[in-house]
Amino acid sequence: MSQVRKDAVVQLSYVLRDGKGEILDEAGADDNFLYLHGHQNIVPGLENALDGAVVGKKVKVNLTPDQGYGDYDPALVRRIEKKQFPAKLRNPEIGEMFQIEEDDGVQVWSVTKVEPGHITLDGNHELAGKDLHFEVEVLAIRDATSEEIEHGHAHTPGHHHH
Numbered sequence: 001m002s003q004v005r006k007d008a009v010v011q012l013s014y015v016l017r018d019g020k021g022e023i024l025d026e027a028g029a030d031d032n033f034l035y036l037h038g039h040q041n042i043v044p045g046l047e048n049a050l051d052g053a054v055v056g057k058k059v060k061v062n063l064t065p066d067q068g069y070g071d072y073d074p075a076l077v078r079r080i081e082k083k084q085f086p087a088k089l090r091n092p093e094i095g096e097m098f099q100i101e102e103d104d105g106v107q108v109w110s111v112t113k114v115e116p117g118h119i120t121l122d123g124n125h126e127l128a129g130k131d132l133h134f135e136v137e138v139l140a141i142r143d144a145t146s147e148e149i150e151h152g153h154a155h156t157p158g159h160h161h162h
């Protein structure tokens, strides 16, 4: 019997709601959402809940931020003078993302506020600090290819991304 286990490629449909019941994200069967189990492709609390599940299994899981995208970190909010940005980046839209190379890798920042002289950037994941309510169904399970295991993620059929 095929079960969700390490190095399995799993197709899911899911609905993700926040603590107020508002839908944050969802995927149906047609969206072909795949992930590689055991490689931290999805949040830890959901990955644990799916371990050992079979096709057709429905899982409902409520996660606190520590099992989801982590706590919201106020230290990752920075108000920066516009003159520190290159001229073409000084009037960004709210929600625009910047990838900035730092000592310990690339950090993604999103623009949360634009003032005449300053831009405020937030480096938290957009779901950091949120309770996550997942309703998930396992649609398919297959063995990963050696290439997928090497890459640490699932490959969608016909999608040659590299």
Ligand code: ZN
Residues within 6 Å of the ligand: 148, 151, 153, 155, 162
């Ligand atoms: Zn790949």
